[in-house]
Amino acid sequence: xxxxxxxxxxxxxxxxxxxxxxxxxxxxxxxxxxxxxxxxxxxxxxxxxxxxxxxxxxxxxxxxxxxxxxxxxxxxxxxx
Numbered sequence: 001x002x003x004x005x006x007x008x009x010x011x012x013x014x015x016x017x018x019x020x021x022x023x024x025x026x027x028x029x030x031x032x033x034x035x036x037x038x039x040x041x042x043x044x045x046x047x048x049x050x051x052x053x054x055x056x057x058x059x060x061x062x063x064x065x066x067x068x069x070x071x072x073x074x075x076x077x078x079x080x
Contacts, residue, residue: 006059008052015043019052026056 037049
């Protein structure tokens with residue numbers, strides 16, 4: 001099992017949601033996505049949680065790409 005840190009990120013307007021996790025704590029990350037979606041004080045919907053959950057589940061170690069430099073904000077966000 002890899003000890004690499006994985007990243008899931010969502011940009012919604014001025015807000016940024018960044019989740020760091022390892023292969024060993026994917027289940028806890030999925031639960032965290034649900035807790036965020038259930039929190040009415042956060043601008044994080046169940047749709048956001050579903051999309052990020054799907055990404056997390058589909059990720060395979062050979063599909064990862066290493067990023068050694070900052071990635072510019074693309075300005076893309078999910079619309080509800």
